[in-house]
Amino acid sequence: MIQETKILNQFVGGPRRPARRAGLTLLILALAALLVFSSGTASAQVLANTGAVSITIVGPIKAITVDTPGDPFSSGTISVGTIPLLVAGDYVVIIPRNLLIDMPNGDVLTLQQFVAGAKVSGLPIEGNGIATIQANKVADGRVLAGTVNIAKGGDILMGQVTFINHTDGYLRINGTANADLGGSMLRINDPAGVHTVQQGLGCSALGGPNCSPDTRFGANIGEGYTVAFNTGMPACIPRSAADALCPASNRTANKVVADSTRFAPIQVGDNLFATGNYETVNLVTFMSAWSVQVFDKLTTQNTPTQPDYVHISTARWEVPGFPSNRIRVQFVTGSGTDPQPVGIVSPRFDIFSMHRGQDNVPHELPFATSVNNPLTAIDFPPGSQLFQIHYDIDFNLLLAGLNRAELSACGPLINAGFPTVCPLGGTLEEEARIVSPVAREIIARTRHQKELNPGVVALNMKGAVTPTGQFLAPVDAHFPGFAEPELGTDKFTVSTPYIFEGVPWLLDRRVGVGGCVGACVNTPIPLSPFSISGLDPRTQVSPFSGTIPLPAAVRNQPVAFFPFGGVSGNAAVGLLTIPLVP
Numbered sequence: 001m002i003q004e005t006k007i008l009n010q011f012v013g014g015p016r017r018p019a020r021r022a023g024l025t026l027l028i029l030a031l032a033a034l035l036v037f038s039s040g041t042a043s044a045q046v047l048a049n050t051g052a053v054s055i056t057i058v059g060p061i062k063a064i065t066v067d068t069p070g071d072p073f074s075s076g077t078i079s080v081g082t083i084p085l086l087v088a089g090d091y092v093v094i095i096p097r098n099l100l101i102d103m104p105n106g107d108v109l110t111l112q113q114f115v116a117g118a119k120v121s122g123l124p125i126e127g128n129g130i131a132t133i134q135a136n137k138v139a140d141g142r143v144l145a146g147t148v149n150i151a152k153g154g155d156i157l158m159g160q161v162t163f164i165n166h167t168d169g170y171l172r173i174n175g176t177a178n179a180d181l182g183g184s185m186l187r188i189n190d191p192a193g194v195h196t197v198q199q200g201l202g203c204s205a206l207g208g209p210n211c212s213p214d215t216r217f218g219a220n221i222g223e224g225y226t227v228a229f230n231t232g233m234p235a236c237i238p239r240s241a242a243d244a245l246c247p248a249s250n251r252t253a254n255k256v257v258a259d260s261t262r263f264a265p266i267q268v269g270d271n272l273f274a275t276g277n278y279e280t281v282n283l284v285t286f287m288s289a290w291s292v293q294v295f296d297k298l299t300t301q302n303t304p305t306q307p308d309y310v311h312i313s314t315a316r317w318e319v320p321g322f323p324s325n326r327i328r329v330q331f332v333t334g335s336g337t338d339p340q341p342v343g344i345v346s347p348r349f350d351i352f353s354m355h356r357g358q359d360n361v362p363h364e365l366p367f368a369t370s371v372n373n374p375l376t377a378i379d380f381p382p383g384s385q386l387f388q389i390h391y392d393i394d395f396n397l398l399l400a401g402l403n404r405a406e407l408s409a410c411g412p413l414i415n416a417g418f419p420t421v422c423p424l425g426g427t428l429e430e431e432a433r434i435v436s437p438v439a440r441e442i443i444a445r446t447r448h449q450k451e452l453n454p455g456v457v458a459l460n461m462k463g464a465v466t467p468t469g470q471f472l473a474p475v476d477a478h479f480p481g482f483a484e485p486e487l488g489t490d491k492f493t494v495s496t497p498y499i500f501e502g503v504p505w506l507l508d509r510r511v512g513v514g515g516c517v518g519a520c521v522n523t524p525i526p527l528s529p530f531s532i533s534g535l536d537p538r539t540q541v542s543p544f545s546g547t548i549p550l551p552a553a554v555r556n557q558p559v560a561f562f563p564f565g566g567v568s569g570n571a572a573v574g575l576l577t578i579p580l581v582p
Helices: 018-042 111-116 395-399 410-415 428-435
Strands: 006-009 053-066 076-080 091-095 100-102 108-110 129-137 143-152 155-165 170-173 184-188 227-229 271-281 284-294 310-318 326-336 349-356 362-369 386-394 441-446 470-474 476-478
Touching: 053 091, 053 111, 053 143, 076 111, 076 129, 091 129, 108 111, 143 271, 155 184, 155 284, 310 441, 310 470, 326 428, 326 441, 362 410, 362 428, 362 441, 386 395, 386 428, 410 428
Parallel strands: 006 053, 091 143, 100 143, 184 284, 227 284, 310 476
Antiparallel strands: 053 076, 053 129, 076 091, 100 108, 129 143, 155 170, 155 271, 170 184, 271 284, 310 326, 326 386, 349 362, 349 441, 441 470
């Protein structure tokens, strides 16, 4: 059977910005046409008949159902609209039991939690939400989801802060200078009150705390900040010019924060980029943003009384079946506030992959670092404080004894003081163990955090202790498929069903974030029904080489979980079961 992939895209929205939305629609149509054509080009490769076809659906949410409302891990359906010019009709996608939905702010929710846990004063998700679903259409015609992302609106707002309402806690962008007129009203969706204290226009008792119109799409409240300056320094809206928790003194002429135990205030004249959605509450329309980037490069002081901050914007990690005989981790990009001595242009940090055992307890394993690693810095413009990490573990080259230092996982970790990760210096097996299995989260930790004096902490706008020197980021589990020149290949790879069997937390939700409510049970908990591909992630043959990409010694890694079954990784203990039927 020749496999195919259908890309179904639709962005929805009101008439607020028709020109921009029309441009987006044309872009999506062009992209969809290109991807469908690419799939046709790849279809010259004939695969084994698995009975499953991969489908990526991006479109407006029309309806959501939950099969068992009282069950936190219940299955259900999401009905998604499509582009009429490309595909007739809509899709009703089955959301398997035990699947967790990825939210824009890095949170995960079960379908039942998403439906039942919202307190909404703004627009409903139906007709306004955008679902991005990767699924397999199995032999009996059912479309079974493997990954689900939900955003609300997908709007952006970029421009200059022209007014700040300190009393009510909102901004006006591109309006009349120093007046609450014109432009767009911007509220940070901040139900936890980390960055703002809000009231007044656009607030309703029907919503969540701190004027949140929809608590599901709030700013990151975990171990990091999505409302921040370019370098990751968290931002705030001061309640007055003398707000001690959001002091004006943190905005200095030399861009060095005076006291980084407090956030830095957004000020009139700042330029920013906000991501979220437009809401209308009590006849007031405003942008509700879960992410705000303020365009100013603030750094912190490298002293034991001043904490620093770090931010990761993207983490993309390939999952099986590795058709190009390699595993790539791309575009782990971010920034940091820690100023560096002359000759060192990247903040000092280590990144750990977060792996969980079947008790759902997270364990941090060394994954990447900027320490003694000049290749991480993106020094453009000079002194930008930006970094990027790119691994490309090429099995063909490693088998030939060639380890490209600039794309290696082992080399930088050894140089940074993690010698036990790769005791043999970076063999094929050691490199593969770092990047397989995929982790659902990574966490960056700065070296400066360990240099702080005891008791040095930061406070947020509630006066509560808040994280410093770390950032927890979700991982985009990437299924390699089409030609990806920016990732190092100019070939069209074969379009197979999505091999969800190579994603550990889909085989057993206990090994992923949010996998247990209370104590974990003692039996595996896979997606049910499972979005089966019929392909074994350990033995999938590359269409280019005709061989199994994964070396025999690490072939079980894609279905391993912490503590990974001992030294060999091939022990029966520590391996997840691959479903044979949906």
